[in-house]
Amino acid sequence: MKLLQWLLGIVVCAWAGQYVLALLLPYLAMEALYFLGDKRQGHNQLVVAAVPDENSRHVVRPSPDLLYASCIYNLKEGALTIEAPVPARYWSMQFYQMNTDNYAGITNQRAERDRVGSIASVTLISADQSPENYEGDVIQSPTSRGVVLLRASAMGDRSQQQAALDASICRPADP
Amino acid sequence: MLKNLSKLTAAAIITLVLSAVLLARTIGAGLNGMNLQNGDWVTSTATGTKDANILLKAGVALGGLLASAQEDSMYYRLSAINGEPLRLNCRYRIEGRDYDANWWSVTAYGWDNYLIPNSQGRYSFNNENLMRKVDGSWVITVAATEQPGNWLPIGPAGAPAWRKSTSHDFDLLLRLYTPGETYLNTPRSAPLPRVTREDCQ
Numbered sequence: 001m002k003l004l005q006w007l008l009g010i011v012v013c014a015w016a017g018q019y020v021l022a023l024l025l026p027y028l029a030m031e032a033l034y035f036l037g038d039k040r041q042g043h044n045q046l047v048v049a050a051v052p053d054e055n056s057r058h059v060v061r062p063s064p065d066l067l068y069a070s071c072i073y074n075l076k077e078g079a080l081t082i083e084a085p086v087p088a089r090y091w092s093m094q095f096y097q098m099n100t101d102n103y104a105g106i107t108n109q110r111a112e113r114d115r116v117g118s119i120a121s122v123t124l125i126s127a128d129q130s131p132e133n134y135e136g137d138v139i140q141s142p143t144s145r146g147v148v149l150l151r152a153s154a155m156g157d158r159s160q161q162q163a164a165l166d167a168s169i170c171r172p173a174d175p
Numbered sequence: 176m177l178k179n180l181s182k183l184t185a186a187a188i189i190t191l192v193l194s195a196v197l198l199a200r201t202i203g204a205g206l207n208g209m210n211l212q213n214g215d216w217v218t219s220t221a222t223g224t225k226d227a228n229i230l231l232k233a234g235v236a237l238g239g240l241l242a243s244a245q246e247d248s249m250y251y252r253l254s255a256i257n258g259e260p261l262r263l264n265c266r267y268r269i270e271g272r273d274y275d276a277n278w279w280s281v282t283a284y285g286w287d288n289y290l291i292p293n294s295q296g297r298y299s300f301n302n303e304n305l306m307r308k309v310d311g312s313w314v315i316t317v318a319a320t321e322q323p324g325n326w327l328p329i330g331p332a333g334a335p336a337w338r339k340s341t342s343h344d345f346d347l348l349l350r351l352y353t354p355g356e357t358y359l360n361t362p363r364s365a366p367l368p369r370v371t372r373e374d375c376q
Contacts, residue, residue: 017194
């Protein structure tokens, strides 16, 4: 009888526990991504990745049709400036907070087609900084740490998009 | 006292392991909030957003980290046909036309969520590199052995087999970047490629 009570308790706790784990999982995955990425490439700087293939195992489901560059950021050290030439083919700059949410993004698609040929310049600030203190495109990160991911088309002749990513930067903003 | 503490520790460990197994099964069974069904394809309009429920977020953390919100891209995943999980020993046919998006692609991923090792270095087809029929339609054959035309090779995933916790051996992911209104507003009925199983060995 006592064993049955224990087993029942374990099953009920495990059933509820899966939802607690589900709640924690996004944070754990992002912490792992941040920790390993920081170790590999450092933070507050942009790193261009090789075209994804079967050996690309840092982030799940990479697209072989996209070029990627990423900047793992920590805004405790101050605001960041991200500058990126915008190519004609598909390009986007997406911002992720530490619970996996894609909380902001800019692109060269839809109403933002006029960005093509320009240099996108974004100031990334933390939640406790005021956007009014900065000019141009300002994005406020809900968490002090996160990831900026640049994607550009790798379809066909990718030279323009590759050059755009290679020329992109992520650095501490000017005071 | 010490005996009770040992019992509690053992129970806590078993509970934690069981919770992880249950969560893996829940997500693996497609109950992760990616619940918009369009034929055998599934998607979610909340991927990458703050509106995603905890199971969808957990699913994204495991199998789609850094996914974009739907205005930028939509992801349709297919891991089974009529309930039959995709197998490496079967040959599949994907038929389609063009879709309302800036660009689209079909990629095969191993059960481990990474690109499948293959000697061709071929992991996907996109709207530009497909061989098409005169009318613009196309066919991709997904198989482990060489096929004529658009052959998307599959094979064992890169991760060790003992880690496999899914019923499918691989899955297909349709990416639609800058999807049109049809996909944004009616993802359940928007046109998608048709996937059929041809034969199995």
